[in-house]
Amino acid sequence: MTDAINEWITIDPEVRGGKPCIRGTRITVYDVLEYLAGGMSEQEILADFPSLASEHLRAVLMFAAQRERRLAVGTPHEIAA
Known part of the structure; x- marks a missing residue:
């Protein structure tokens, strides 16, 4: 996974102010998560961004899940920050 x-x-x-990006692009993890949350399918994202592949989108989801997991086990003051 890692x-x-x-x-x-x-x-x-x-690149993009140090935000996590898909390697070789200026597309941020946040951008992809926002597209998915907005209802775009994987196929629509890949059609709009031909430089992306399915494994990029899976890496974005893994990155977000890993970050969420770190927040979930953090101390209360870390979660609020």
């Missing part, structure tokens, strides 16, 4: 995240998700202060 291998896919490390392979496809990067954080570079010079």
